[in-house]
Amino acid sequence: MKHLQNRISKGVSETVALQRYKKSRIAPQPRLDVFSSWIEDNTCILSIFVLTIRIIDHVVQSYAPQPNLLRRPIPLEDYLTPISSAHLASLAEKVNNWDFHAGQYSLEDLIWMAILILEHVLSTGGPDLEKYKVSRGISLNIPAN
Amino acid sequence: MLTVRSCYQPTNHYHNFRHAIDVLQATFQVLVQSNILPPLNSTVLSNPIEPLLPTDYISPVEVLALCIAAVGHDAAHPGVTNAFLAASSSSLATLFNDRSVLENLHCLTISKIIEERWPALFDDEDGRFRKLVIEMILSTDMALHFEFMARFEALRGAIVGQPIDEKQRRLVCCCLMKSADISNLVFRLLV
Numbered sequence: 001m002k003h004l005q006n007r008i009s010k011g012v013s014e015t016v017a018l019q020r021y022k023k024s025r026i027a028p029q030p031r032l033d034v035f036s037s038w039i040e041d042n043t044c045i046l047s048i049f050v051l052t053i054r055i056i057d058h059v060v061q062s063y064a065p066q067p068n069l070l071r072r073p074i075p076l077e078d079y080l081t082p083i084s085s086a087h088l089a090s091l092a093e094k095v096n097n098w099d100f101h102a103g104q105y106s107l108e109d110l111i112w113m114a115i116l117i118l119e120h121v122l123s124t125g126g127p128d129l130e131k132y133k134v135s136r137g138i139s140l141n142i143p144a145n
Numbered sequence: 146m147l148t149v150r151s152c153y154q155p156t157n158h159y160h161n162f163r164h165a166i167d168v169l170q171a172t173f174q175v176l177v178q179s180n181i182l183p184p185l186n187s188t189v190l191s192n193p194i195e196p197l198l199p200t201d202y203i204s205p206v207e208v209l210a211l212c213i214a215a216v217g218h219d220a221a222h223p224g225v226t227n228a229f230l231a232a233s234s235s236s237l238a239t240l241f242n243d244r245s246v247l248e249n250l251h252c253l254t255i256s257k258i259i260e261e262r263w264p265a266l267f268d269d270e271d272g273r274f275r276k277l278v279i280e281m282i283l284s285t286d287m288a289l290h291f292e293f294m295a296r297f298e299a300l301r302g303a304i305v306g307q308p309i310d311e312k313q314r315r316l317v318c319c320c321l322m323k324s325a326d327i328s329n330l331v332f333r334l335l336v
Contacts, residue, residue, distance in 0.1 A: 095184050107150065110162065110163065124205075
């Protein structure tokens with residue numbers, strides 16, 4: 001009986017020793033595994049993060065020039081309305097002023113100002129710019145000061 | 146010009162079409178104040194006059210390129226920075242290898258518009274006009290500001306009283322472009 005008890009206690013101690021040995025042999029968890037398990041545990045947060053990035057990317061892409069940008073006809077309401085000579089002269093005066101703020105003018109006036117400047121550069125550039133001139137179908141008519 | 150306007154995002158509170166015209170007008174003013182261009186008035190429009198400075202300083206072609214670059218220098222700006230585009234692995238950043246992403250986008254946009262709407266501008270044999278516009282727009286990348294300023298400082302000391310070559314003229318044009326781009330800081334604040 002005592003012999004049997006000794007065998008059992010010995011067997012138990014061996015099992016415990018074996019388990020301890022096995023535990024000591026387990027390699028430490030690599031950093032990548034830790035990261036992977038963190039990802040698995042936080043999939044929801046990550047998904048939201050990735051989704052947010054994709055949405056931002058999509059928004060940014062939507063601002064980039066689209067393939068059909070130049071093929072789209074300009075809407076009729078975007079066309080410039082005819083401008084009077086007096087108004088053109090007043091715009092020219094504002095362009096000549098150093099203290100200029102584009103925020104004070106309508107988008108249509110700003111387009112006319114840009115046209116005035118480009119027209120001015122082309123008309124004062126001499127023969128070098130002759131080949132760049134394009135016809136708009138009309139001529140700018142500014143009354144003399 | 147209508148197409149250029151449509152490329153600027155009205156939802157962008159700063160880099161919109163108004164900013165483009167602000168920069169164009171500032172460029173124009175710098176050219177006028179430097180006696181490169183005469184001021185805008187009816188007499189000039191009906192009777193073209195000779196440029197006040199010799200054309201080998203800044204040629205009329207470079208003046209026109211400056212104005213085109215000024216109008217298109219922020220075209221299609223999405224309202225975020227280059228750093229943001231790179232950090233978010235945006236497709237745009239990937240496309241342009243994280244380098245001057247926005248500036249490359251602006252060049253691409255204005256180039257496409259010019260090719261379609263004003264092809265005569267890019268119709269030179271050596272593509273000089275296009276190169277000029279691209280160089281000036283790329284120079285507006287503030288990440289390259291100090292490197293650019295070092296080049297300009299070196300040039301400034303070298304060209305006093307000397308005729309300048311084409312490369313130096315391009316650098317002067319880029320400097321004018323950069324000055325106009327950030328010129329809003331010197332204007333009166335309207336509150």
